[in-house]
Amino acid sequence: MPDIFREVDNCVTAPQGFRAGVTASGIKADATIKDLAILASEVPCVTAGTFTTSSTRAAPVIVCQERLKSGRAQAVIVNSGNANCATGEIGMQNAYRMTGYVAKRFHMHEALILCSSTGIIGRQLPIEKIAAGVEAIELSADQGNAFSEAILTTDTHPKRMALEFQIEGHTIRLAGVTKGAGMIYPNMATMLSYLTTDAAIELDWMRGELQAAVAESFNIMAVDGDMSTNDTCILFANGLAGNTPINAHHPYAGTFREALRRVTQYLAREMARDGEGATKLMTVHVQGAQNKADAIKAARAITLSPLWQCALAGGDPNWGRIVAALGACGCKLDQSNYDIFIGDVQILKQGLAAQYDQQDARSAMAGNEVTIAVDLHLGDGKATAWGCDLTHGYIDENTLYTR
Amino acid sequence: MPDIFREVDNCVTAPQGFRAGVTASGIKADATIKDLAILASEVPCVTAGTFTTSSTRAAPVIVCQERLKSGRAQAVIVNSGNANCATGEIGMQNAYRMTGYVAKRFHMHEALILCSSTGIIGRQLPIEKIAAGVEAIELSADQGNAFSEAILTTDTHPKRMALEFQIEGHTIRLAGVTKGAGMIYPNMATMLSYLTTDAAIELDWMRGELQAAVAESFNIMAVDGDMSTNDTCILFANGLAGNTPINAHHPYAGTFREALRRVTQYLAREMARDGEGATKLMTVHVQGAQNKADAIKAARAITLSPLWQCALAGGDPNWGRIVAALGACGCKLDQSNYDIFIGDVQILKQGLAAQYDQQDARSAMAGNEVTIAVDLHLGDGKATAWGCDLTHGYIDENTLYTR
Numbered sequence: 001m002p003d004i005f006r007e008v009d010n011c012v013t014a015p016q017g018f019r020a021g022v023t024a025s026g027i028k029a030d031a032t033i034k035d036l037a038i039l040a041s042e043v044p045c046v047t048a049g050t051f052t053t054s055s056t057r058a059a060p061v062i063v064c065q066e067r068l069k070s071g072r073a074q075a076v077i078v079n080s081g082n083a084n085c086a087t088g089e090i091g092m093q094n095a096y097r098m099t100g101y102v103a104k105r106f107h108m109h110e111a112l113i114l115c116s117s118t119g120i121i122g123r124q125l126p127i128e129k130i131a132a133g134v135e136a137i138e139l140s141a142d143q144g145n146a147f148s149e150a151i152l153t154t155d156t157h158p159k160r161m162a163l164e165f166q167i168e169g170h171t172i173r174l175a176g177v178t179k180g181a182g183m184i185y186p187n188m189a190t191m192l193s194y195l196t197t198d199a200a201i202e203l204d205w206m207r208g209e210l211q212a213a214v215a216e217s218f219n220i221m222a223v224d225g226d227m228s229t230n231d232t233c234i235l236f237a238n239g240l241a242g243n244t245p246i247n248a249h250h251p252y253a254g255t256f257r258e259a260l261r262r263v264t265q266y267l268a269r270e271m272a273r274d275g276e277g278a279t280k281l282m283t284v285h286v287q288g289a290q291n292k293a294d295a296i297k298a299a300r301a302i303t304l305s306p307l308w309q310c311a312l313a314g315g316d317p318n319w320g321r322i323v324a325a326l327g328a329c330g331c332k333l334d335q336s337n338y339d340i341f342i343g344d345v346q347i348l349k350q351g352l353a354a355q356y357d358q359q360d361a362r363s364a365m366a367g368n369e370v371t372i373a374v375d376l377h378l379g380d381g382k383a384t385a386w387g388c389d390l391t392h393g394y395i396d397e398n399t400l401y402t403r
Numbered sequence: 404m405p406d407i408f409r410e411v412d413n414c415v416t417a418p419q420g421f422r423a424g425v426t427a428s429g430i431k432a433d434a435t436i437k438d439l440a441i442l443a444s445e446v447p448c449v450t451a452g453t454f455t456t457s458s459t460r461a462a463p464v465i466v467c468q469e470r471l472k473s474g475r476a477q478a479v480i481v482n483s484g485n486a487n488c489a490t491g492e493i494g495m496q497n498a499y500r501m502t503g504y505v506a507k508r509f510h511m512h513e514a515l516i517l518c519s520s521t522g523i524i525g526r527q528l529p530i531e532k533i534a535a536g537v538e539a540i541e542l543s544a545d546q547g548n549a550f551s552e553a554i555l556t557t558d559t560h561p562k563r564m565a566l567e568f569q570i571e572g573h574t575i576r577l578a579g580v581t582k583g584a585g586m587i588y589p590n591m592a593t594m595l596s597y598l599t600t601d602a603a604i605e606l607d608w609m610r611g612e613l614q615a616a617v618a619e620s621f622n623i624m625a626v627d628g629d630m631s632t633n634d635t636c637i638l639f640a641n642g643l644a645g646n647t648p649i650n651a652h653h654p655y656a657g658t659f660r661e662a663l664r665r666v667t668q669y670l671a672r673e674m675a676r677d678g679e680g681a682t683k684l685m686t687v688h689v690q691g692a693q694n695k696a697d698a699i700k701a702a703r704a705i706t707l708s709p710l711w712q713c714a715l716a717g718g719d720p721n722w723g724r725i726v727a728a729l730g731a732c733g734c735k736l737d738q739s740n741y742d743i744f745i746g747d748v749q750i751l752k753q754g755l756a757a758q759y760d761q762q763d764a765r766s767a768m769a770g771n772e773v774t775i776a777v778d779l780h781l782g783d784g785k786a787t788a789w790g791c792d793l794t795h796g797y798i799d800e801n802t803l804y805t806r
Binding site for chain 2: 052053054055056057083085086087088120121122123229306307310311313314316318319320321323324326327328330331332333335336348350351352353390391392394395398399
């Protein structure tokens, strides 16, 4: 069967009617780095978002949550270098100001502008630099890739994807970008992610679909177990493709859902691969769990074990650490009947060390992508989670960040 | 007021009637390392234990839990180098065999012998080496310190304490040893710990007191968030001091409780200080929490944030990571009214960056003991947790462990 999804360029500006622009506003110490970006649609969009569940969430998150009650938005302004978190009333005012600058410059309704910030916590935004930066930004349809670069902090490369597919003879595009790297334990997303589509979609259905897609992508990957104060994932749908609005009963609902899964899971996986200091991507498949929640618990526990992350870094098939992580995670487990594989090598069979060649196990750990599979033989719950190894690089990036 | 507790030597063999012995049995690759140890009382003891809550708990844990239903035991045999975990029926048989060797050699009832194992998961015990090792062990009252050394794995030094105090004119001793280092996220204890006393104590009261003491010591310290399959804490009370048995109504119940807190908290703190690769001990005090559970949640969350652990290693007062950890932990928190101190330096006041000298903050992070204090201003819940920094040393110790 041919793939109905085709990759296209320009990520978030690939769908019709989306534009982006970036500038080096001087928020970051190195004034040549692009640290301010705007993503906008020509027309207001049906818009849904999911956000950090942290009780110390940042000012821009509060602004987004408030404004997205309407389910409509047209643009988002994003700065890196400063998280605008633990900044109190002034921080809230600055978040609103950022959106006001965009509204004024591009003649939009301020209530339709969202904002995000990422970077150091506890410092006030240099709001004049942002004001000047917005003035300097020009929006265009070929700046999607530039947008994906300007939102980065310690990421080594941008993460982006755009898919094209057909719905009722209309060409639809769905695209996404994300930034990740550290403080990555999404619940929701521990990152910033922006998704755009020119499909017409009904709000209620889209909200549910975004939440479900995030649950199986951003919320099931982890770098370090630290949940951020600024996690944000926003999906803008401007309807310019002209299809009849997608809802649960739409014949192509499944097609859009599949596209959304592809984009979000790709971005989540790339975020794990690009975790701070990471040299290996780990993919953990759990099946046979009592239920879905248990499968998620088990898969995440393995990605989050610092000891197993270290073993992964060393290419050491020290699977006792997987056993320990599974045992501690609280999922139902029968000690005498579960299996673990590293790559194709079965290392645990019915709860006991399997017969395997130690060299095969080392080989399965040697590449830059390592797959762990667990079968709990209890039910039909399954989940896939992504993570990375824990290396000197992570320590180096995080011992001296504020200096 | 003079301290009613006096430190004495010989740790677990300091209380009357306790003896210990150790040997190099060859379980560890380096045959000169002491890896097998026995701790025994001359007479059967009232005995309580707390154990890992892991669902992949090791065979010796299962044996201890089964035998301690009686509340009586006389000895424990401990090996390092092999965890006897994920070892199935053979592992269970080997755990029983270990206790049988001790019973035979020292003429005790086998049902009164406990066992512990620590080390690599998933390999069968070399049971003949243990059999020969038990034959080689001689017990004596001056081997408490040797016992504390033989149970270590990656610890850099033993952790031990013995206190002497008076109850009704009787001299009582209470002592403890522990091993820790990695896979340290006790719930219960993520470690092996043995406590001995010559006090006479009633079983029910002692069980409750041990649980309470563990909750505020071993269960509130962390190195890496990995809970072990072998966590064990056992308190033996042989009654040889001759006091009237202590229970809730005993006039000296509070004195014994205080001694138990001192010993367990000292051991927990030393375990954190000696975490794998650790260069700094972190003590986190939380007060003003809505309740005790929230205070524990908040204190533990800070000790367990890898990003904050890295900042600690670098002496970098990047307190945004404390804000993020607090926000993510699920404790109730008012974003506009909580305070954070590093040492004596208030860095967050009513949820906002306080006025402080950056150099003072750096100085407060510079020593090998760093104290964080959080006031949530919501209630009277408080807790203290211990942790350590995250360094290259941790990575180095854990990337190549099984080789």
